[in-house]
Amino acid sequence: MSVLARSVGNAFRNKIRTAAVVAVLAVAIGLALSMLVANQAVGAKVQELNASVGTTLTVNPAGGQGFEGGGEPLTAAEAATAAAVPNITSVVGTKALRLRTETTTTDTADAAAGAAQPDAGGPGGQAASVTTSLTAAVDAGTLGNRNNTGSGTGTGTTNGTEPARTFTLPITATGTAAEVDSSGKALDITSGTGLGDYSAASTKALVGTTLAEKNNLKVGSTFTIAGKTYTVAGIFDAGTTFGNNAVYLTLAEAQALAETPGELSSMVVTVNSMENVDSTKTALQAALGASKADVTQGQRNLETAVSSLNSVKGISLVAYIAALATAGLIILLIMVMLVRERRREIGVLKAIGARNRTIGLQFVLEALVLVALGSVVGAAIASFASGGIASALVSSNSSTAAGATGQRGPGGGPGGPFGGATQLLTSVTASASPGVIAAGIAAVFAVAIIGALVPALLTARIRPIEVLRGE
Amino acid sequence: MIEVKDLVRQFKSGDRTIKPVNGVSFELGKGQLASIVGKSGSGKSTLLSLLGALDKPTSGDVVVDGVSLAGLPDGKLTEYRRRDIGFVFQQFNLIPNLSAVDNVMLPMEFADVRKSARAQRAKELLEQVQLDPEKHSRRTNRLSGGEQQRVAIARALANEPKLILADEPTGNLDEQTGEHIIELLSSLSRDHDTTILVVTHDRGLARKADRRFRLHQGQLNEDVTAGR
Incomplete structure (x- = not known):
């Protein structure tokens, strides 16, 4: 049995706990991916506006x-x-x-x-x-x-x-x-x-x-x-x-x-x-x-639109980073808990000749298995939710922007020669493209590795005699 | 094969200094089965940990096949445990979610033995310790105590170690299963030329040993009348 196979097996040792961890990770990863999709969509729109007539x-x-x-x-x-x-x-x-x-x-x-x-x-x-x-x-x-x-x-x-x-x-x-x-x-x-x-x-x-x-x-x-x-x-x-x-x-x-x-x-x-x-x-x-x-x-109103879109872009970027950090923190805490729970097992592995790096790698891979499962569910969540989240972000921001700048027309609708900032903002379409999702998942994995490294390094400090002394 | 020179291990407990191992010296040859008896807390397990490089002595040295363990870095001590030592614990200490075969393959994986060779040797070892073949693929947490100890012995033999250190191997077993394990260890030292040092309370097991030691207040004394 290889380290990877052992890690996969360990990830499913306690199925109920695994399901709970995956669910929490999926929410964090789904939110991170949704924010990334929204950020990319708004960024592309800003670029388009700037490149055209801005x-x-x-x-x-x-x-x-x-x-x-x-x-x-x-x-x-x-x-x-x-x-x-x-x-x-x-x-x-x-x-x-x-x-x-x-x-x-x-x-x-x-x-x-x-x-x-x-x-x-x-x-x-x-x-x-x-x-x-x-x-x-x-x-x-x-x-x-x-x-x-x-x-x-x-x-x-x-x-x-x-x-x-x-x-x-x-x-x-x-x-x-x-x-x-x-x-x-x-x-x-x-x-x-x-x-x-x-x-x-x-x-x-x-x-x-x-x-x-x-x-x-x-x-x-x-x-x-x-x-x-x-x-x-x-x-x-x-x-x-x-x-x-x-x-x-x-x-x-x-x-x-x-x-x-x-x-x-x-x-x-x-x-x-x-x-x-x-x-x-x-x-x-x-x-x-x-x-x-x-x-x-x-295109005076474009400036307002771009400014509002940049604000949405900034919010989505901060939310993306926060959701990523949350996913990393979840992994960190879960893995610290697992390391503490398996101290004796780690001691036994060391007693029978396992290297520190082998044990560390086993825990990192176990974390990545959990993240992979969370990413699959999270990507599904993002593909359904990213459009709605982006719209919610944009519409809440556009109503603020339109209200603040008085860009509404006499009929209460959007004003200005191009339909106003509100219309431009709501024309942002957020779709979860495979490239963006892949980039987001890569970032999630990078954060997960960092989160899992800390507990993996903790395993190196476990001395077999301390955990086997109970014998 | 193994030479222990004036080994001392001391701990601080508040203001007191405890020496569970205090100036222990002895030698064991290849293929010998030795037993150490002593009261609880007499330092038997501590001595075994020092011989197996799980712990470092306060002073003294352990020399295995001419190689001194004193001063070896952690990486080298891990290599020593992987290559030269097989541990058998009272609590078995198997990995519960792995099968019997996978548990036996673990030390071989750490020693970078090829996967196909690992599986083959693990099966042979489990047959050698007389574990029912139907139970080779069963998770070890679903095996009885005697079966788990057989798997633990097979795991200890995986990398053909020079020295097997067994800490109360029959302590958690019923009398009949314990006798099977004693027979097994005895035959291993005879047939495979493996040096075995057993810490035990079991008089039957102690009597089977080529050499018998008694640990008392950190001092080791050999019963020179012993013999198989």
Whole structure:
């Protein structure tokens, strides 16, 4: 019989006690694994949020945003000023255009709005309106007609009292200096390639999936903007219907089309870390001047969300360590008890020639057998409980965070442009992946070995004569 | 084979100093069966512990086959117990949750004997001590006292020790079983050339010994009229 076999046998010497020990260990190990799973899930979410939009600032002309408002346009000089602000890692300028579908109608209202009108755009003339051979992929519907009365391309009649118009939505074309969208997020090109050199004028274009589908465009297809032919280099998926009804050009090309060289509609500024976003925003606003530019942190609520998630992450880490330590302590106490109970047996083993390390190893292996059983049950507990525990942690924390920061909307629901911190927090999904469970169990075994070593070392101090003297 | 030189073991008990072994000297040759008798508390078990390197003497020395135990480190003393000594205890001291065969295999496992050889030899030894083969695989806590003592003797023989130290081997057994054990020890010393030192109250066992010693107040005296 080997040491291992003897250890397994010893672990089951007293079945009722073994069952009780395994049950207690399973609870501690299950809790530790659940906390680890929650910690990993929250950590992954924090990483995801930070990696996506957490560290970007948007700069718009003072008094203007998108196709609304007024003020003076941004220029390359402001971009250079922004780039010089500490902690800013990149500045991407964009130029927005409204593309209107070419029409043959002679309707006077249409004629007024449908032709190329460089001055009919948004703030500072930044959103120049030019014609295109493309047809928008989104129908105007009630909202489009209501919001754009008198400013669209369309067909219909004017009876002098109530215009009956069918509005065709414009297509957004954005000139960009990098392969990112207007929020700074990398474009997801599903087929074809990017535009290559984004700083130079080019007749290549990226087209949204729905727009490409609507106009039967594939990579290599052509279309026109202001009578100039462009080739589809790639098709991207923005993830939204609105976002996919769009075209991306190089910045220089868009500026040329709008006949406003050097002008920018907005800038997307990336800060080197989440912690520096606030201070950098203040510094950037000061550098550009409040009368020249508006600096906004579009994902302001993300900071609250990430902060809350980090808090949950910290709590789960502490709970994980505490549960691990509890498991180690349980093992320590159980093994000390077993060593004391088997002093005579240890003395006999030594009397018949057992080495100290053999006896110590036997007790460590016995502890590991108990831990292995506890881990199996604990992993089962964790696989069922980790989701609930993570949700409980996150929801209790998110309600605190939302309450403290006043992020709720007027209807009592989550506020903010992205649904608020609460929504982001509750979107954390904790699932017990085999890798995390395996890592957790490895840590449990490491702690168990440490816990079992102390009593194992105690066995070395037992002198056979002392326990056999009772003879 | 074994030479004991002026062995002393003393303990402190409050202000008093007790010497259960006080200047004991003797020699035993190979294959001899010796007995030590004495009153309870006369130091018989203490002397046996010193000879088996379970305890260290206050002074004096034990020399086994020319090797002095005095000053040997713990690791070497463990090796000595593993290789040269077989213990038989009054309370048997078997591992209760292991079978008879597993108990006999233990000393061989500690001596790194191959597993297949261990099992084979354990069975042979249990047959030699006349344990019913049906009981070889039975847990020792389910065996009778006589059967447990047979297993304990088989375990003591596992590594073919030079010296078997038996402390009251028949003390917990009925008369008939005790006689079987006495016969067994006697035949072992005769047939296997094993030196056996038995501490006993049993006069029958003492009479079977080649040499008989009496321990009184820490002093050992040999009954020179003894003989098998």
